[in-house]
Amino acid sequence: AAGVIQSPRHLIKEKRETATLKCYPIPRHDTVYWYQQGPGQDPQFLISFYEKMQSDKGSIPDRFSAQQFSDYHSELNMSSLELGDSALYFCASSLGGDGNTIYFGEGSWLTVV
């Protein structure tokens, strides 16, 4: 079965650079979630979208922005990168935004040097 696809899988950026992560949800899923997992830490909710509208926001820095497009894929844009942004970024998706199982992608590793 098709899963959540994230790209790139690995990304190395320098401080103050910009990075964009992409997420392709499971076909027909209309809700996307972004999580950040630092080394040895539990996943932290960043932001979510339902039908291309932002539905909630968590501990997402102002330097980060995200959107969901008409084909339901989502992009997380991160600017002025800091060393502390190095983490595994997960995208997850579900069919509908309420009460349905949430499936996670494999994650995108971002290393800021």
Add this chain to the structure above:
Amino acid sequence: EDQVTQSPEALRLQEGESSSLNCSYTVSGLRGLFWYRQDPGKGPEFLFTLYSAGEEKEKERLKATLTKKESFLHITAPKPEDSATYLCAVQAYGDSWGKFQFGAGTQVVVTP
């Protein structure tokens, strides 16, 4: 403030040695409790959703239970392929769906 605490942090088991993982939670109103399995460098893999105290769910060697304050994940006769980090997450009423509060996880190693 919502809080999820998992114990133990790490667990080393012999193949066939059954054990339980604990997830205790403090949340204003529990809408759902989730168990995920995470392999190193991979995304969390969905295992179970529990909604109300007394509920139980099973899948192969795993069984999840829920009380008003905690959840247990029982691993019966584990095999080496059950080695992973097991994450517990809670969904509170008042939060949008999918805004989970995760625990720190229990790292399970099953040796042959």
